[in-house]
Amino acid sequence: MRYATLVGPDKKAYFCRIKEGTAEPIARAYERPGLDPLRDLLEAGRNPARVRTVRKAFPLKGARYKPAVTAPSKIIAIGLNYLNHARETGNEVPKAPMSWCKYTSSLIGSGELIKYRPSDSTKIDYECELAFVMGRRARNVARKNALEHVFGYTCCNDVTARDHQRAEGQFARSKSFDTFTPLGPVIVTADEIDDPQKLMIRTRLNGEVMQEESTGDMIFGCAELIAYLSRFMTLEPGDVVSTGTPSGVGVARKPPVYMKNGDTVEIEIDGIGTLKNRVRAIK
Numbered sequence: 665m666r667y668a669t670l671v672g673p674d675k676k677a678y679f680c681r682i683k684e685g686t687a688e689p690i691a692r693a694y695e696r697p698g699l700d701p702l703r704d705l706l707e708a709g710r711n712p713a714r715v716r717t718v719r720k721a722f723p724l725k726g727a728r729y730k731p732a733v734t735a736p737s738k739i740i741a742i743g744l745n746y747l748n749h750a751r752e753t754g755n756e757v758p759k760a761p762m763s764w765c766k767y768t769s770s771l772i773g774s775g776e777l778i779k780y781r782p783s784d785s786t787k788i789d790y791e792c793e794l795a796f797v798m799g800r801r802a803r804n805v806a807r808k809n810a811l812e813h814v815f816g817y818t819c820c821n822d823v824t825a826r827d828h829q830r831a832e833g834q835f836a837r838s839k840s841f842d843t844f845t846p847l848g849p850v851i852v853t854a855d856e857i858d859d860p861q862k863l864m865i866r867t868r869l870n871g872e873v874m875q876e877e878s879t880g881d882m883i884f885g886c887a888e889l890i891a892y893l894s895r896f897m898t899l900e901p902g903d904v905v906s907t908g909t910p911s912g913v914g915v916a917r918k919p920p921v922y923m924k925n926g927d928t929v930e931i932e933i934d935g936i937g938t939l940k941n942r943v944r945a946i947k
Contacts, residue, residue: 665713667702667816668850669693669730669773672722677730679705681712682850687724690715693734700735702851703902706799706815713853729773732818732848733797738903739766739845741793741822742889743835745882745908752916761884761892766822766906767840774849777944778823778929780841788923788943791822791909792867792875792931794860796886797851802899810890813899816851817860819931819939820906821867826915826922846931846941847904857935860886865910868930869923875912879933882907 666682670689678689679701690712691701705712743762744750750757772778780788799815822839823846829838839845857863866876879885884892889905899905914921923929925945932938 665853665856666850667712667732667853668848669732669734670724671728671730672719677734678718682724685724686721687727688717688721689719690717692718693730700733700902702733702797703736703900706901729775729849731771731773731845732851733902733904734771735768736902736904737900739768739771740764740893740903740905741766741835741839742884742906742908745884746877746910747881747883748877748911749909749913752911752913757883761889763893764835764839766836766845769842770840770845772843772846772941774846774939774941776846776941777843778846778923778941779843779944779946780825781947782945784841785825785827786922787826787915787920789824789826789914790867790869790874790923790929791824791913792865793820793822793906793909794863794865794879794933795820795847795904795906796860798899798901798903798905799854800901802890802894805891805894807887807891810887811854811860813890814854814886815901816853817857817933817936818848818851819933819936820904821846821929821931821939821941822906822909846939848939849937852936863936864934866932867912868932869921870928874914874921875910877910879907881910
């Protein structure tokens, strides 16, 4: 099953089931930060597939997307999780998952604008990533049972201001500018993904393929990430874990390629969909 957060004909946002070209609203999407309909449903132990609709279904075509998850308690990002990406950036291959958090204020949906101020940064880079959304609370979970805690999978663009990343030496701020976490367009439930380590993932910038690799090339797979992270923190329903980017990032190219005003960037994962955003320079 597929879910998305969509703006309906009444201009209000809803968390929706996607079915045969229509969107079935099952919960209102909240405007206030810190509240999320998917998280609320999962924490209440309710199966979104069985929740009644809260208003009449509307056509999916032409609907505006909001972030697939609007306000998770955590967005955890994983770094250097593909061997070729670690090599292209000149970093050592990590012996354990390298993680940091992105801020929820950076979330946007497919079709929304990635915005940046040239006075703040001119080195805006793309990173295609498979993200998974937690469906059950996880603490000290064994690897063999880890994927049972996943609600579904989606696309993430871990947009990064490389000049800030290099100057500061840590990643949170450089990857958490407002609009720097496009997420979506949909969440595909875990039962529809036979193996999250057998998906092709790619980035297209203005139609040109910049990254393309199998998620099977991850150093630490989704199950291993859940087992590792849950040793140190409780993963809550609705939390998002973005699993790292493959090789081909702009900063590692010769010469470097950065996103600029007017560009279109697409993150595509086979079996999930395409996350598409325009880039806009603002004052």
